[in-house]
Each structure stands twice: as C-alpha cells, then as structure tokens.
Amino acid sequence: xxxxxxxxxxxxxxxxxxxxxxxxxxxxxxxxxxxxxxxxxxxxxxxxxxxxxxxxxxxxxxxxxxxxxxxxxxxxxxxxxxxxxxxxxxxxxxxxxxxxxxxxxxxxxxxxxxxxxxxxxxxxxxxxxxxxxxxxxxxxxxxxxxxxxxxxxxxxxxxxxxxxxxxxxxxxxxxxxxxxxxxxxxxxxxxxxxxxxxxxxxxxxxxxxxxxxxxxxxxxxxxxxxxxxxxxxxxxxxxxxxxxxxxxxxxxxxxxxxxxxxxxxxxxxxxxxxxxxxxxxxxxxxxxxxxxxxxxxxxxxxxxxxxxxxxxxxxxxxxxxxxxxxxxxxxxxxxxxxxxxxxxxxxxxxxxxxxxxxxxxxxxxxxxxxxxxxxxxxxxxxxxxxxxxxxxxxxxxxxxxxxxxxxxxxxxxxxxxxxxxxxxxxxxxxxxxxxxxxxxxxxxxxxxxxxxxxxxxxxxxx
Amino acid sequence: xxxxxxxxxxxxxxxxxxxxxxxxxxxxxxxxxxxxxxxxxxxxxxxxxxxxxxxxxxxxxxxxxxxxxxxxxxxxxxxxxxxxxxxxxxxxxxxxxxxxxxxxxxxxxxxxxxxxxxxxxxxxxxxxxxxxxxxxxxxxxxxxxxxxxxxxxxxxxxxxxxxxxxxxxxxxxxxxxxxxxxxxxxxxxxxxxxxxxxxxxxxxxxxxxxxxxxxxxxxxxxxxx
Numbered sequence: 001x002x003x004x005x006x007x008x009x010x011x012x013x014x015x016x017x018x019x020x021x022x023x024x025x026x027x028x029x030x031x032x033x034x035x036x037x038x039x040x041x042x043x044x045x046x047x048x049x050x051x052x053x054x055x056x057x058x059x060x061x062x063x064x065x066x067x068x069x070x071x072x073x074x075x076x077x078x079x080x081x082x083x084x085x086x087x088x089x090x091x092x093x094x095x096x097x098x099x100x101x102x103x104x105x106x107x108x109x110x111x112x113x114x115x116x117x118x119x120x121x122x123x124x125x126x127x128x129x130x131x132x133x134x135x136x137x138x139x140x141x142x143x144x145x146x147x148x149x150x151x152x153x154x155x156x157x158x159x160x161x162x163x164x165x166x167x168x169x170x171x172x173x174x175x176x177x178x179x180x181x182x183x184x185x186x187x188x189x190x191x192x193x194x195x196x197x198x199x200x201x202x203x204x205x206x207x208x209x210x211x212x213x214x215x216x217x218x219x220x221x222x223x224x225x226x227x228x229x230x231x232x233x234x235x236x237x238x239x240x241x242x243x244x245x246x247x248x249x250x251x252x253x254x255x256x257x258x259x260x261x262x263x264x265x266x267x268x269x270x271x272x273x274x275x276x277x278x279x280x281x282x283x284x285x286x287x288x289x290x291x292x293x294x295x296x297x298x299x300x301x302x303x304x305x306x307x308x309x310x311x312x313x314x315x316x317x318x319x320x321x322x323x324x325x326x327x328x329x330x331x332x333x334x335x336x337x338x339x340x341x342x343x344x345x346x347x348x349x350x351x352x353x354x355x356x357x358x359x360x361x362x363x364x365x366x367x368x369x370x371x372x373x374x375x376x377x378x379x380x381x382x383x384x385x386x387x388x389x390x391x392x393x394x395x396x397x398x399x400x401x402x403x404x405x406x407x408x409x410x411x412x413x414x415x416x417x418x419x420x421x422x423x424x425x426x427x428x429x430x431x432x433x434x435x436x437x438x439x440x441x442x443x444x445x446x447x448x449x450x451x452x453x454x455x456x457x458x459x460x461x462x
Numbered sequence: 463x464x465x466x467x468x469x470x471x472x473x474x475x476x477x478x479x480x481x482x483x484x485x486x487x488x489x490x491x492x493x494x495x496x497x498x499x500x501x502x503x504x505x506x507x508x509x510x511x512x513x514x515x516x517x518x519x520x521x522x523x524x525x526x527x528x529x530x531x532x533x534x535x536x537x538x539x540x541x542x543x544x545x546x547x548x549x550x551x552x553x554x555x556x557x558x559x560x561x562x563x564x565x566x567x568x569x570x571x572x573x574x575x576x577x578x579x580x581x582x583x584x585x586x587x588x589x590x591x592x593x594x595x596x597x598x599x600x601x602x603x604x605x606x607x608x609x610x611x612x613x614x615x616x617x618x619x620x621x622x623x624x625x626x627x628x629x630x631x632x633x634x635x636x637x638x639x640x641x642x643x644x645x646x647x648x649x650x651x652x653x654x655x656x657x658x659x660x661x662x663x664x665x666x667x668x669x670x671x672x673x674x675x676x677x678x679x680x681x682x683x684x685x686x687x
Contacts, residue, residue, distance in 0.1 A: 005576045016564040373560045376521060377621070378549020378577040380542070455521045459560065 001383045010390045014398075024359040025399030027352020028438060032403025032431040034345040037414065039427035040407070042338030044420030049330045057194065057323060059159070059292040061302055063151075063309070064319045065141045065285065141316050143286045145188075145272075150312065151290060155304040159293045162188050163272065165286040167279055171268065173239035174228035182223060183267045184241060186275030186284075192218075192252075194289060197264060201235040202250030209249075210271040215278070217241070218250040222265035239268070242279055246270065298322050349434055352399070353442035356392055360446035364388065371450050372458025385451035392443020393436055400435025404428045467530075468628055468660050469495035469518060474527035476513055487513045489683040490527065495629075495662055500655040502663045502674035510683040512633065515664045519552055519631050520544045532628045549577050553622025557634035559614040561606040567617050568593075568602040574625040589624040596620050596650070612643030619650060623659075630654065632663040636670055648673040 014021050145163055152161045164187040170179040191197075192204040200221065209216050217239060219227070224234035231251040238245045246268075255264040276284065292301040302320045309318050364371070371384055407428075411421050476488040487510045495501050505511040516522035517529060520536055529536045532551050539547065553574075554560075561570045568586060571593065575585035593599055596616045606614055615635060622630055632651070636644030652673060655661055663674055671677045679686045 001577050002579055002581065005582065008582075012564055012569070369560070370562050370564075373562055374573070374577075375545070376519070376548060376554055376560070377574045378545055378625075380545045380577075383577065456516050459521075459556070 001379070003386075006383060006386050006390060009387055010394055013391060014394055020359065020363075021395050021398060024356055025352075025395050025402065027348070027355040028396050028399025028435050029352075029403040029406060031345060031349035031352045031438070032400040032435050033407040033410070034348050034403075035342070035431040035434055036404055036407035036423070036427045037411070037421070038338065038341035038345050039430065040411065040421035040423045041341065041414075041419060042334065043422035043424060043427075045334040045337065046331065047422050048420055049327065049334055057196065057291055059295045059298060060194070060323045061290050061292065061298065061305065062319075062321050063143065063288040063290070063305060064321075065143055065313075065316060066319060067140060139315065141313055142282060142284060143288050147309065147312065148288045148290075151288065151305055151308050154308045155290070155301060157293050157297050157301050157304075158290050160190060160194055160291040161288065162190050162194050163286050163288050164188070164191055165272075165275070165280070165284045166267070167275065167284070169242050169279060171227070171239055171241045173245075174234065174237060176227055180226075182241075184275060184279060185267050185269045186272045186280070186286075187269050188272050191269070194291060195264070197255060198253045200231050200251045200253040202248070204250055205269060205271050210273045213274045213277045214271060215244055215246045215274060216249045216271065217246040218252060218269040219248055220252050220263065220265040220267045220269075221254040222263065223268055224248070224251045226266075241268065241270070244278055295324075298324070346434075349438050353438040356395060356439060357442040357446060359395075360388065360392055360443055361449075363391075364446050364450045367450075368453060368458045368461040371453050372455050372461070375453065375455035376459060381451040384453075385447050388447030388450050389440060389443050392447065393439040396435040396439025396443075397432065400432040403435070404431050407431070466497045467494050468497045468499075468532050469493065469662070470528075470530040471517075472528050474514075474517065474529055475525045476510075476517065476522070477525055487683050488517070488524075491680075491683075491685055493678065493685055495660065497628075497660055498655075498658055500651065500659075500661045500663070500673075500675040502665055502671035502677045503680055504665055504668065504671040504677050505680035506666055509680045511664050511666070511680050514680060515631060515633050515662075518629075518662060519554060520548050549574055549625065551628045553625060553627035553630045555615070555618050555622050555630065555632040555635050557637040559606070559611075559618045559638070561614060561617055561621075563606055566603050566605055567598060567609070570606065570617055571598075571620045571624055574621060578625065585624075589620065592620050592623045596623075610643070611639050612646055615639060615643070615647050616650070619647070623654070628660060630659050630661045632661065634665055635663060636665075636667070644670070 143163065148161050148163045152158055164185055166183050166185045168181050169184045171182050171184075172179045185191075187205065188210060189205050189207045192199070197204070199218070202218070204218055205216065208214070219231075219234050219239070221231060224231045227239060228234035228237055228248075234248050234251050237248050239248055240246070252264060252269075270279075276282065290301070290305065292298045302322065305320060306318060309316070371379075374384060408423060411423055415421050471491055471493040474488055474491040474493075475486070477484050477486045479485070491514060493514075503511050503514060513522065517524050518531075520531070520539075524537055527537070531547065534547060534551070536544070536547070548554075562573070565573070568589075571589050572580075572582065572585040575588065576582065580588075593602065596619060598613070598616055598620055601609060601613060601617075606617065609617065615638075619635075630651075635651070636647055639647065648670065651661055651663065655675065661674075663670070665671050
C-alpha cells in the first residue's frame with residue numbers, strides 16, 4: 001500500500017475520533033509544554049548568569065580573608081558571601097559604624113617572620129604553605145592597601161589591582177522620609193574602570209577624594225532613582241550616610257543585576273579611606289582585586305598571590321576566586337537544575353506514552369474486526385503496523401503541537417512570578433521530537449500486536 | 463469438453479484443539495471448481511463449511527492434503543504471499559458485509575486496489591463501471607451506517623468485484639438480508655456468473671443454494687455429492 005494512502009487512512013481515523021485523540025494526547029500535551037518551559041527557564045537562568053557576570057573582568061581575581069572563628073560578628077567571602085571586586089558586590093555586614101580607625105586598615109595586621117621581604121615569583125615556582133597540621137585563620141587579619149602594593153610589586157603578570165569593602169548603612173536624603181539600609185562600597189578611584197562601570201552623570205571617585213577622605217559618593221542607578229526619583233536629580237545632591245552628608249559626585253549607568261541580589265545598581269560608592277574613617281573603622285574585611293594580564297595565566301597568578309600573602313601572614317589562608325570559576329559554578333548549578341527539570345519532563349512524557357499505549361491497545365481491541373477485514377482483502381502486516389504506528393505518532397505530534405502552543409500561552413504567567421524564560425525554537429522542536437519518539441516507542445507494541453492478528457480470528461471477533 | 467479448474471482440493475483435513483480434545487472439522491475433502499462456475503457449498507451449522515471457506519479464501523491453513531487456487535499451490539505458500547493471493551485472486555463477500563464503518567462507500571470499495579499499491583485516482587476510475595452496475599453511484603459519499611442491508615451487501619460485492627479477482631467467495635451473502643434484498647443479491651450473482659465470474663457461495667439455505675449452477679453438500683466435514 002502506498003505511504004500516502006496509509007497516511008490518508010490515519011487521517012480518516014483521527015478525524016473520526018477527534019475527542020479520543022485529544023484525551024489520549026493530554027499526557028503528551030503536558031509533557032511537551034513542560035519540556036518547552038523547562039528549556040526556556042534553563043535558558044533564562046543561563047541568560048541571568050550571563051547578565052550577572054556581564055561586567056566581570058575574565059582576568060579578575062578576588063582575594064579575601066575569612067577568620068575561622070571568633071570573627072567579631074561578620075563574615076566575608078569564601079562562599080558564604082559573594083565576593084567583591086571585578087563587578088561583584090560584597091555582602092559585608094556590620095551593624096555599627098566605627099570612626100577613627102587607621103585609614104589604611106593595617107593597624108591590626110600581624111605580619112609573619114618573613115614579612116617585608118618580598119620576592120618576585122616566576123611562573124613555575126610555587127612556594128608552599130607552612131605546616132599542614134597548623135591551625136589556620138585563627139587570628140584577625142585585615143587586608144590593606146599595603147598588602148595590595150606588596151602583591152602588585154611581587155607578582156608578575158598583573159595589569160591592575162584595587163581594594164574595596166562593603167558595609168550596610170542607614171541612609172536618608174532626597175525623597176526618603178525614613179532611613180533605609182543600603183550597601184555602601186568603599187573603593188579606590190580605579191574601581192570603576194576595573195569593574196567596567198560606566199557613569200551616567202558626573203565622575204567616579206578620585207585619588208584626591210580618598211586621600212582627603214572627602215565625603216563624596218557615587219550612586220548606583222537604582223539607588224539614585226530610589227532616593228532622588230531620577231539619576232539626573234540625584235547628581236550633585238546630598239545624601240546622608242550614617243547621619244553625615246555626602247555629595248553625590250556621580251551616578252552610574254544601569255549595570256544589570258550582579259549576584260545574590262546585590263547589585264552595583266543598588267549600591268552607594270564612597271572613597272575607601274572615607275568609609276574607614278567615618279563608617280567602619282578598622283573592623284572591615286576588604287577584598288583585593290587583581291587583574292591578570294593573561295587570562296590563561298590566571299592560575300599561576302593566583303598561586304603567586306597566595307605565596308606573597310603567605311610570606312606576610314604565614315598562618316593564614318586566603319580565599320582567591322576568579323571570575324571564570326564563579327561563572328562556571330553558576331552555570332553548573334543552572335545546568336543541574338535544568339537537567340533535573342528535564343528529568344521531570346521525561347517522566348511526564350513516559351506517563352503520556354503509557355497513556356497512548358493503553359489507548360492504542362483499546363483501539364486495537366475495538367478495531368480487531370476492521371484489522372481482520374483489511375487483512376482479508378489484502379492488507380499486509382507492514383501496512384497494518386505502519387498505520388497504527390503512524391496513528392500513535394500523529395496523536396503524539398498533535399499533542400506536541402498543542403503542548404508547545406500551551407507553553408507559549410502560559411509563559412507570561414510564569415514570568416509574572418519573576419521567573420525568567422527564554423522561549424526558543426530549539427525548545428519547541430525538541431518537545432515535538434520528544435513527542436514523536438514517545439508516540440513511536442509506545443505505539444509500536446500495540447501496532448505490532450495488531451499486525452500479527454490472524455484474519456479469521458479477527459473477523460470472527462465481536 | 464475440458465475446462466480449467468480454478469479450485470482443486472485433494473484430501474484436505476483440518477482440525478482444531480477444543481480443550482483437551484482435537485476436533486476434526488474437515489475430513490479429507492476432495493473438491494474442485496471450474497473457471498466460470500457458480501457453485502454453492504451447502505451444509506448445516508457445524509458441518510465445516512465456514513472452515514472450508516476460510517481455507518478456500520487463504521485465510522486459514524490446512525493440516526494435510528493439497529489445495530491449488532488458479533494454479534498456485536496454496537498449501538506450500540507462505541503467509542506473506544497469501545496476503546497477495548487474497549488481494550489479487552479472491553473477492554470476499556461476507557454475511558455481515560464487513561465494511562469499515564469509518565470509511566465511506568467509495569473508500570471501502572477501492573480499498574483492495576489501494577492495498578495493491580494503486581493510486582487513489584486510478585482506483586476510483588477503475589471501479590466506476592462496477593459502481594454504476596450495482597447502482598451505487600449516488601451513495602459513494604455515504605458511510606455504511608447510512609445504507610440499508612441490501613445496499614451494504616452491494617457495496618461489499620462492488621469491493622469484491624473491483625479488483626477483478628479470479629474467484630468471488632461469498633459466505634452466507636443473504637444471511638443478514640430480508641427476502642427481497644436477498645433475491646436481488648442472488649440475481650446479481652447470476653448476472654455476474656453469466657458475465658463469466660467464478661463464484662463459490664457458502665450457505666445453509668437450500669433455497670439460496672438453488673440459485674447456483676452446482677451445489678456441493680458438506681456434512682460433518684465430508685463432501686456428499
């Protein structure tokens with residue numbers, strides 16, 4: 001029998017049983033819609049990660065110190081908090097501001113025996129840390145501009161370096177009637193360039209601001225809008241941080257979200273030394289950010305940085321994280337989530353497929369006499385097999401198409417729950433492919449059973 | 463006058479297992495039909511006439527003996543080839559019509575030709591003459607459920623005739639019809655016989671069998687001439 005004629009028979013049968021086809025394909029509809037949505041959510045997650053790391057410098061290394069215990073009420077870096085630098089916003093938590101600390105933050109620094117004698121490291125020479133049985137990170141260490149200068153002086157292959165920290169402070173001013181808590185980032189003048197931050201109005205902080213501990217600030221785009229109504233209104237206005245007036249010297253252009261909900265858009269940037277003098281005192285946990293000239297050489301740079309710090313702080317272990325690893329980790333967790341969702345969708349498909357198989361078995365039973373007639377008048381096993389498989393495939397395909405349509409219809413509803421979805425043709429095609437495969441696999445056995453019916457017995461069935 | 467045989471059966475036996483016992487349904491049947499003959503196989507219920515029809519129609523296999531249809535040795539033929547023989551050599555007419563309910567009249571009639579690989583348009587063209595002869599031209603778009611019993615049987619006959627088979631095999635063709643419709647069908651068979659068709663008709667009704675050129679009686683699985 002010609003393939004086109006078999007298709008025509010399938011068409012006739014499907015039209016005659018429209019309602020049954022629709023009911024049979026419900027499992028596939030749900031499965032296909034789930035697949036499309038899952039892929040869209042997965043892609044949305046990837047896009048989110050890409051957005052978050054958009055401003056990240058691929059060669060950036062963030063260096064933090066985390067005290068293992070008795071850490072005076074704050075934690076920083078090392079995974080529990082996002083690190084700062086190179087586009088990442090820190091999550092430094094300190095409830096009370098301290099004044100009068102050392103401006104370079106080095107007053108509590110305890111240098112090791114080899115402190116001061118900085119050596120230059122070649123790319124292949126990796127100095128090792130001290131004794132393995134030694135308890136690390138017991139002492140209070142605050143990274144300082146001096147440490148940053150040690151690193152830049154001793155580690156080859158660095159193009160830039162900066163130091164920064166963050167704190168949470170209550171602010172008011174502009175349209176704010178009651179104080180609100182904002183992330184305050186203490187940075188040096190080169191931070192904006194290093195983190196690829198661009199300005200909408202004004203200028204970024206200068207070296208003079210830092211040296212003079214000027215009360216000046218740069219607002220993130222969202223912060224400016226929240227406090228003053230617009231970025232334009234914010235520029236050259238006064239904002240009160242911990243009850244002290246700061247002149248808004250600049251407003252950042254919109255950057256997009258960063259990570260863990262902390263965004264450059266929502267932060268307030270002040271000179272590094274100003275923050276230490278008026279807000280935090282010396283009780284801070286800064287992040288040194290260095291930029292490797294060659295991204296491929298980043299591991300050697302990290303080892304050299306570790307060695308330089310080990311020479312200064314022999315009993316301390318520092319967290320050094322690079323942007324690529326962060327991005328990879330975020331992507332990996334996103335991929336895991338996507339795979340989990342795809343596994344769920346696959347289960348839905350299997351259930352849908354079993355539904356199709358059951359209905360086809362019933363259909364074969366109902367149409368036994370018809371199969372007998374077709375065999376009596378010359379229908380071959382192949383014709384019968386093909387007809388039933390094509391029916392199963394068609395039901396699945398119809399279900400798949402409806403499922404894809406449903407997924408596009410419900411996507412606005414899902415996105416209204418702040419879940420980002422990136423609908424794609426690939427996702428739709430994959431869902432249709434899955435539908436077809438499900439129909440073929442689960443339709444085969446009933447079709448095979450139909451094709452093996454003995455004509456005499458099939459004709460005699462009621 | 464020597465005539466060509468279309469059916470030639472010799473010592474055909476067929477048995478079925480019924481529980482723990484074996485039931486011998488056909489017990490060494492010797493039977494032949496000449497080309498162009500209109501033969502009735504007459505027998506009471508349980509005589510084995512339906513089994514004989516299934517074997518003649520290549521829908522069942524025989525246990526022993528030999529059977530030749532239009533020169534083809536059926537007892538040596540594989541199922542795959544039997545499908546082709548059923549399609550090319552035999553036109554089936556069943557008691558309950560056995561039309562496919564979801565197809566319309568035309569689709570039912572041309573089905574054997576489509577099975578053969580013919581395209582729809584030429585199949586429809588080829589069956590036009592038969593459709594006209596059986597006065598079904600105005601019923602082609604109707605579903606079987608929209609037809610009377612006599613009309614359904616005419617559709618079944620049209621389906622059997624369209625593929626121009628060597629043998630028309632009718633199983634109780636008037637069994638589900640009223641007397642008038644039954645008579646019309648039998649008149650049609652007579653007409654087809656006069657036109658040269660070979661017809662084998664299975665029936666339990668002596669009055670129906672009378673319409674045939676020759677009647678062969680089957681009782682308890684054996685032919686009684």
